[in-house]
Amino acid sequence: MKGTLVNAGAILVGSAAGLLLKRGLPGRYQQSIMQGLALPIGIIGLQMALKTNNILIVILSLTVGAVLGEMLDIDGRLARFGNWLTRKLGGQYGNVGEGFVTASLVYCVGAMAVVGSIQDGLTGDAATLYAKSMLDGISAVVFASALGIGVALSSVAxxxxxxxxxxxxxxxxxxLSADIxxxxxxVGGILIIGISILMLEIKKIKVANLLPAIPAAAIITALWPL
Known part of the structure; x- marks a missing residue:
């Protein structure tokens, strides 16, 4: 788990730098930064999504994930937890819940998070997670400058x-085959596109309720030849 611990540390360091930057950053700059960050995040998600070898698996996984997510009310539970964090820590730290949920989703559903963690567990090679740590640390500066201390808490997630x-x-x-x-x-790429849409405030999407689609994709892909 050394790669994951380094990743969490990078997020904390980047968040600290972003919080220092936030103090002197007017609100309109924060909004522009978030919109600017949302665009490349959407491109990353699109690139990941297009690598599928079977779009039917992706569609079925998202359908199953949406049903399970609604049953479990993951989005609602995260929202309530985020609101609780905001009340506990106070408004002076920004919208803690929004920062925590947004950053957690971005950092957790990407290909590097999944593939890197698998590599670390199988072979002890954490190179992918080290590379992800650099990217997450840099993006944490931007996220924290716009969303506050909640971004730092995403390191726990x-x-x-x-x-x-x-x-x-x-x-x-x-x-865990290459196809899986x-x-x-x-599927993670599709969810990242959803996060980008949320950040751009185009439409409210319950991305968290689609999280079960990720394990569903593994199971469906494993069973697909049958």
């Missing part, structure tokens, strides 16, 4: 999410 994948990969690595990883990444 990264540890729990990536750490779990690393541990599971170590135990069940034999069943490809479709996991493609």
């Amino acid at each position: 990264v540890i729990l999410y990536q750490g779990s994948i690393t541990l599971l990969a170590g135990m069940f690595g034999a069943v 990883i490809t479709e996991l990444s493609a």
Whole structure:
């Protein structure tokens, strides 16, 4: 899990720098920064989504994920948790809940988070997660400058999410084929596009309710030949 711990540390350092920057940054600049960051995030998601080898698996995974997500009300639970964080820490730290949820989704659903954690668990090679750490640390500066301290708290979500994948990969690595990883990444790319749309305030999308689509993609891809 060394790669995940380095990743979380990079997010904390980047967030600290962003919070210092936020103090002297007018609101209109923060909004422009968020919109500017949303555009390349959308492109990254599109690139990941287009790598799918079977669009039917992606569609089915998202459908199953949406049903499960609505049943579990993941988006609502995250929103309530975010509001609780904001009340506890106070408005002087920005919208803590929004920062936590947005940053957690961006850092956790990408291909590098999944593939890097699997590599770390299977072989102990954390090179992918080290590269992700640099990217996340830089983006954390921008996120924190616009969304506040909630971005730093997303490091906890990264540890729990990536750490779990690393541990599971170590135990069940034999069943993780290249096709499964490809479709996991493609579904994750779709969710990243949804995050970009949210950041641009184009439409309200319950991205968190689609998170079960990621494990669903692994199961469906494994069963697809049958």
